[in-house]
Amino acid sequence: MLRLLSLLLLGSALALSGCASKVDYGDAQARETVNTDFGSTDLQMIAAKMVDDMMVFPPIVQMTQNRRPVVFVDRIKNKTTEHVDTESITDTIQSKLINSGKFRFVDMSVVDRVRQQLEYQSDSGMVDQSTAAAMGRQIGAELMMYGNFSSIVKRDGSTKDVYYKFTLKLLNIQTGIIEWTNEKEIRKTRSKSLFGL
Amino acid sequence: MTLLRPMLALLLAAMLAACSATNMGRMEVDEDGETITKVYSSNSLLSSRISVQDLKQKTVGDLLYIQATLENDWKFELDFQYKFKWFDKDGFEQAPEGQPWRQVVMAGRSQNSVQAVAPNPSAVRFEIWVRE
Numbered sequence: 001m002l003r004l005l006s007l008l009l010l011g012s013a014l015a016l017s018g019c020a021s022k023v024d025y026g027d028a029q030a031r032e033t034v035n036t037d038f039g040s041t042d043l044q045m046i047a048a049k050m051v052d053d054m055m056v057f058p059p060i061v062q063m064t065q066n067r068r069p070v071v072f073v074d075r076i077k078n079k080t081t082e083h084v085d086t087e088s089i090t091d092t093i094q095s096k097l098i099n100s101g102k103f104r105f106v107d108m109s110v111v112d113r114v115r116q117q118l119e120y121q122s123d124s125g126m127v128d129q130s131t132a133a134a135m136g137r138q139i140g141a142e143l144m145m146y147g148n149f150s151s152i153v154k155r156d157g158s159t160k161d162v163y164y165k166f167t168l169k170l171l172n173i174q175t176g177i178i179e180w181t182n183e184k185e186i187r188k189t190r191s192k193s194l195f196g197l
Numbered sequence: 198m199t200l201l202r203p204m205l206a207l208l209l210a211a212m213l214a215a216c217s218a219t220n221m222g223r224m225e226v227d228e229d230g231e232t233i234t235k236v237y238s239s240n241s242l243l244s245s246r247i248s249v250q251d252l253k254q255k256t257v258g259d260l261l262y263i264q265a266t267l268e269n270d271w272k273f274e275l276d277f278q279y280k281f282k283w284f285d286k287d288g289f290e291q292a293p294e295g296q297p298w299r300q301v302v303m304a305g306r307s308q309n310s311v312q313a314v315a316p317n318p319s320a321v322r323f324e325i326w327v328r329e
Contacts (some may be wrong), residue, residue: 029297031278044297054312077228096295102258162313 015154034160038084046166047092054170055100057180064102071097071170072106074146080164083090086149093145093168101148106141125167143179144171246271247327250308261315263323268317269303276302281313283320292316298328 032039056062063069073094076086099105121132130167145170154161166187233315253268261283269275278298295316303309315323 029294031298041297045299048296052312055260055314056257056262065258094293096316099292100260125270147310 020049033188036160036190038080038082038164039053042164042186042188043089045063045090045186046089046184048091048184050166050168051096051100054097054168054180055102055181060170060180063088068102068104070104070106070141071141071143071145074108076147076149076168077106078149080149080151084149089166090145091148099136104139106139109112109187142173144173145169145172160190162188164188217232218241220317243277243327243329246275247277249325251310252259257314259318261311261320261323263314265325266310267301267303268308269306272305274304276300277327277329279310279311279325282324282326283315284322285319287320290321291320 028040029044030041032041073090076090077087078084094105098105118133118135122129122135123129145168147166149164149166151165152163154163164184166184166186167181168183169181171177172179246269248268248270249265250268253264255262263281267279278300280296280298282293285291296313299311301309302310311325312325
């Protein structure tokens with residue numbers, strides 16, 4: 001009787017120790033499948049495919065052979081029903097492209113702050129003019145990066161299927177020609193089943 | 198009473214099985230004028246089931262562009278993840294956190310080609326890592 005009790009106690013101690021919640025760091029590049037919403041793995045897959053494809057497209061290879069074209073990022077239109085931070089996707093793409101050494105970027109989101117700094121340097125009288133940055137010497141962008149992000153969600157009983165499509169385009173602002181475009185499609189399905197079969 | 202002990206043993210085994218760590222297998226390709234494929238693995242099951250059938254490489258612009266054909270030697274479906282790692286001539290890994298693990302599901306005895314582009318022109322060597 002005593003042995004049975006001690007065995008039960010041991011068993012319950014082992015089982016209950018698993019009930020404490022635990023916080024730990026995970027691998028940022030690991031596959032995340034918490035639910036079918038837009039997730040970190042989707043963002044990484046999209047950025048990786050877009051950059052890989054852009055860098056081997058022959059006209060782009062030709063364009064970047066001897067120089068680094070200047071690009072500005074417009075925006076990715078979020079046409080899904082979820083809240084998706086599309087600027088985060090373009091930030092990753094921009095980071096990979098700059099680090100490849102093939103492209104240069106201008107940032108439209110800091111124009112006002114840069115103008116403030118330039119005005120301070122030239123007009124305030126506090127900055128040594130021989131070290132001040134000159135106004136009117138910024139390099140003009142020649143390519144515009146923009147795109148669309150859409151999804152198709154279908155539900156039927158216990159099955160939910162989400163299809164994402166991310167389209168990215170590179171437009172030459174002088175000629176109006178789309179120099180490069182590509183898409184990434186992602187499908188995530190959630191199915192509930194009995195007994196995990 | 199006679200049933201309790203084997204049941205407890207089974208319960209313990211089941212709990213501990215969930216604790217096993219994911220093992221990694223690794224395929225390395227060396228560049229010394231010729232390409233050699235070696236499989237390094239702590240997961241002998243995975244490495245014995247995947248083989249590299251074909252390896253193609255070319256330089257696009259000045260970036261390394263790799264296509265590897267993986268073959269599933271097992272007769273059942275194999276579900277695993279792979280990642281390319283890139284190294285420069287001094288052996289430093291390029292963009293160590295740049296790529297996610299990509300999922301691939303291969304039907305029994307099938308071949309699948311995987312492609313990747315180097316993150317920057319200084320990458321001259323690569324490794325393909327696989328894990329469950």
